[in-house]
Amino acid sequence: EVQLLESGGGLVQPGGSLRLSCAASGFTFRSNAMSWVRQAPGKGLEWVSTITSGGGSTYYADSVKGRFTISRDTSKNTLSLQMNSLRVEDTAVYYCAKLRGQFYYHYYIDVWGKGTTVTVSS
Amino acid sequence: QSVLTQPPSVSGAPGQRVTISCTGSSSNIGADYDVHWYQQLPGTAPKLLIYENNNRPSGVPDRFSGSKSGSSASLAISGLQAEDEADYYCQSYDNSLSGRVFGGGTKLTVL
Numbered sequence: 001e002v003q004l005l006e007s008g009g010g011l012v013q014p015g016g017s018l019r020l021s022c023a024a025s026g027f028t029f030r031s032n033a034m035s036w037v038r039q040a041p042g043k044g045l046e047w048v049s050t051i052t053s054g055g056g057s058t059y060y061a062d063s064v065k066g067r068f069t070i071s072r073d074t075s076k077n078t079l080s081l082q083m084n085s086l087r088v089e090d091t092a093v094y095y096c097a098k099l100r101g102q103f104y105y106h107y108y109i110d111v112w113g114k115g116t117t118v119t120v121s122s
Numbered sequence: 123q124s125v126l127t128q129p130p131s132v133s134g135a136p137g138q139r140v141t142i143s144c145t146g147s148s149s150n151i152g153a154d155y156d157v158h159w160y161q162q163l164p165g166t167a168p169k170l171l172i173y174e175n176n177n178r179p180s181g182v183p184d185r186f187s188g189s190k191s192g193s194s195a196s197l198a199i200s201g202l203q204a205e206d207e208a209d210y211y212c213q214s215y216d217n218s219l220s221g222r223v224f225g226g227g228t229k230l231t232v233l
Contacts, residue, residue: 035222044124044227045160045168045211059221095167101156105215106174107222108158112167 002026002111004096009116016086016120022079022096022113029077030054033099033107036070036081038092039115046092049081050099050107064090086120093117125150125216126225133231139200142228144212145193150223152193155215159188159197162209162227171210172197199230207232 008020020036036048049070050059058070069082079096096113127145134140144157151157159172170179172188175195187198195214199206212225 044209045162045213045224047213047222047224050222061221062219101174105217106156107215108156108170108173108213109160109168110170110173110179112169114167 002098004098004111004113006094006096006113006116009094009118011119011121012086013122014086014088014120017082017084018086018118020081020083020094020096020116020118024077024079024096024098027098027111029072030074033104034070034072034079035097035099035109036079037095037097037109037112038090038118039095040089040092043092048094051079052104083118086118088120091118091120124226125219125223126212126214128210128212128225128228130226131229131231133233134199134202135233136202136204138202139198140202140230141199142197142210142212142230144195144197144214144225146195146214146216147193149218150193150214150216151190151195153217155217157188157190157195158213159186160211160213162211164208168211202232204232206230 005023035050093115097109098111099107100110101107160168161171162168175190176188
């Protein structure tokens, strides 16, 4: 069974840092692009970041560019999101997501994790 | 404001058919990028409902169907059931943003 298990969420002060992890199992991790998607309380989904299967290319939403860094460790089947200079508006549930599709521009999420909650508050 | 526009809410009685629209532009749906749909039941993570415009993953009932035309896409749900009450999101790629985008989401209420 394909599973994604996020960890690392918590309460952090504005300006602080947090590192999210996602443990992947049940599929060949190195073969799939992966992403982070977030959902602020009571709001819709926001695509945060994507990393290609080989890790050579990344994408960041403008709202997090320069502050967040996505990475993957194929030896540990783990996806990470390093979040620095956190802001109140980064408060959200962060979902780890496995991408699928024939071509990069047509990728979609076929498996979602259960999410981890990040709260940025003083 | 999302670049993909969805109605905030739709409703229907059990057994009825409802549609949810997803309106984009020439930089996303109109540029022939695929549209995908996700269902988010209350308090849970989203789940893939329709991929590549009109394909259903294994386990999704055939009551759910997707279509795409021009710069818009639609999700149709027939034979509404109480368990369909959820938030629904469309998703595509936008070449002006160079990234994937979601619609703002539509809350379906089964009356």
